[in-house]
Amino acid sequence: MVQSIHRAFDLLTALAVEPAGLTELARRTDLPKSTAARLLATLQDLDAVERADESGLYRLGAAFNALAGSSSRTDLASLAVPHLHNLTNQTSETSGISIPDGYRVHYLIQVDSDNPIQIRDWSGELIPMHAVPDGQIYMSEWPDERLERYFSLDPVSFTAATITTEHAMRDRMDLFRERGYTWVMEEFVEGLNSVAAPVKNDAGKVIAAIHVYGPAYRFPIDGTQSTIGEQVVKAADRLARSIVRAGVTR
Amino acid sequence: MVQSIHRAFDLLTALAVEPAGLTELARRTDLPKSTAARLLATLQDLDAVERADESGLYRLGAAFNALAGSSSRTDLASLAVPHLHNLTNQTSETSGISIPDGYRVHYLIQVDSDNPIQIRDWSGELIPMHAVPDGQIYMSEWPDERLERYFSLDPVSFTAATITTEHAMRDRMDLFRERGYTWVMEEFVEGLNSVAAPVKNDAGKVIAAIHVYGPAYRFPIDGTQSTIGEQVVKAADRLARSIVRAGVTR
DNA sequence: AAACCTGTTCCACGATGTGGAACAGAACGT
DNA sequence: ACGTTCTGTTCCACATCGTGGAACAGGTTT
Structure with missing residues (x-):
């Protein structure tokens, strides 16, 4: 050791108990002052401690x-993996999990399907909220002024289909509230569709979202939008229960 | 060093980048394996790292x-101190800040008034939500089932005035939503009154509450309930803006 | 079966961490 | 104003602690 x-x-x-000076800390930890x-x-x-300028307290x-x-x-990603595997097996498409990070979506990890035609890996990346379904879910919990502020910043139009107005986004959010999941069709990348559902903590707050995405030519198969949506919702609910059991706080 | x-x-x-085994970590950090x-x-x-049983990954x-x-x-408490001093000066009573912690309110710090008749210091303590105004504010954001679960646990009746039913608490929450602050009159301790207002982050989520309390015989002075309530709301809003400027995340 | 890789453990060695002492300056009491 | 006490800083002789190479067991890959 x-x-x-x-x-x-x-x-x-x-x-962690409370800030203190050098002599007091030496006393609390039974160490010589030097x-x-x-x-x-x-x-x-290492930025593990800092020193207050005037008082000299640590x-x-x-860090x-x-x-x-x-x-x-890492905890959240670990808990999500089996659920994402299940979802990928059910849908035969790539699944993943994200968390909100300011005005962007932070993709944690994804589970690829066996299909040789794959979706690139966005794990670790930060994507603007409006362009992906996870982000649209997070935004649906925002107060009006925050939504207004977001759209006053001229959000990027990634494709011809990208929603860039507050009005259109409110319509999308109404659809989400109705169904519990949200679809995005070629709004972020041409040829890419995706669907997401929220993961909520015990207090009902959305802490993450899970999603499935696939190439537009095969995903979703006609007539399966609500079936797939429900599968994602169920996987999100199961993950939420795992989180509560594991005591992972966010 | x-x-x-x-x-x-x-x-x-x-x-922090990603979990790894011993050899990989030694490589990343340029250290001998031993x-x-x-x-x-x-x-x-020290619980600073853990080892996954099967994979052996750290x-x-x-911790x-x-x-x-x-x-x-500590960051939040530090930011709050000047605001609490202002509030104590304005009201001539003790002020403090709390955060939610599961089903309880965690009092961080308080600023005492100059009055020789003082309120005891609850800093560091955890009090059941229903008994204090901060807690009633936090509960007003809960989903129905969480509220139901809370009241199914037979909350303690600290005084004859303590609210112990879900129905009565919903009425109280309605009043809170109307006014933006909430008063608790001798519901936690005989002879102690208090008022609190929520501190919200940029996303509109209640992350803390600040409160003023005083002995019931002098606080609040007749006819000043709404004036004092507004003062606490204003102090909470100013603190919220300090938090955004300081980049303190919760 | 051989080669390769990971993780564990040992121990000789000397570099690093130790801690007492001295000091400057601030705070406190008279 | 002065003496005392306390804090934080710095130095350096010393030896303890941390180092890292080597050996090894066991699993994986070819």
């Missing part, structure tokens, strides 16, 4: 928000 | 959620 790392985490844990000073200087270098730094964010995204 | 701590954080940063193994064992001991552990949670609570 590496003693220095244990000691560093002792200091971080002490700071040892604590050196460890804190290193943690400061407090936890921004953990990034690590915790990544940790919870 | 402490080399071991830098190396440990290099490993953590590598894991060094990486020892550092990872220590991080595992991934970030739960950061706790540290990030604490870090962001």
Whole structure:
């Protein structure tokens, strides 16, 4: 075991209680002041702690928000994988999961189908909300002023079919609220269709969305839009229950 | 600078990209395998990383959620302090801020008034939602089934005035939605009144609440309920704007 | 079956982390 | 104004702790 790392985490844990000066931290962690000073200087270098200018008090730094964010995204992605496999098996198309990130959709992972004609992998990428079904679901929870602000920024018209007006988006959102899922037909990329449904936490808040997409020439097969939509909704609900059981917080 | 701590954080940063095995992590961080193994064992001991049983892959552990949670609570509390001072000056009573935490309200900090007759400090404590105005605000955003579940658990009657039925709480929530703030008169503690207003993020979600409380014999002074309520709403809105400017995420 | 790769463990070694001491400056009490 | 106490910073002699190469077991791939 590496003693220095244990000691560093002792200091971080002490700071989680409340901010403190060097001498107080040394006292809380039973370390000599010079040892604590050196460890804190290193943690400061790593943005794991920061120092308030006037008071000289140490407090936890921004590094953990990034690590915790990544940790919870990884948790969510792990939980989603079996559900996405099931969905891909059912639909024979690529499925994936995303989370909202400001005005964009953050694709976490996707599960490809066996079909030789594949969809490229958008995992890790950030796509504007209006262009994809996940984003349209997230936007449907926004207050009016946020929606207004978004459309005042002239959203990109990716294809001739992209929705770029608030009015048209409200119509789309009404459809979503009616059905519980939303379809996007060649609005982001020519030749690509997709459908998504929301994943909600115990408090009813949309924390993620799962989607299926495929090439427009074969997806969806005529007359199957609502069947596929319902399958995505069911998969999203099952994932939501897994999340509650696993105690993954978002 | 402490080399071991830098190396440990290099490993953590590598894991934030995606989970990996020992050899891959050693490669990503330019460390000998034995060094990486020892550092990872220590991080595992600290719950900073965990090991998937079957695959043997390492991934970030739960420790950061706790540290990030604490870090962001500290950020929020720091931002709130000047607003709470203003509110305490205006009302001559104790003010404070809370966040929701499951079925309870987590009081972060409070700012006392100069009055010698003081309210005890609940900072750090967790109080059931139904008994305090902050909690009643949080509950007003819940889906029906969550509210139903809460009241099926026979909430504690702290005083004769405590609301313990779903029906009565819905009436209270209607009043809240009408006014933008909510009063609680001796429902939690005999002789204690309080008023709260929600703090919302850019997406319109209630992330915290701020409140003022005082002894019932002097607070509120007759005829000042709506004036004080509005003051709390304004302070909450100003805090919300500070939060957006500071980029503090919740 | 052989080659290759991963993860684990050991231990000789010396580099790094340790911690006491000294110091400057601020805060506090008289 | 002065003495005392406390905090934070820095130095450096020292030896403990962290290092990393090597060996090994077991699984995977060819």
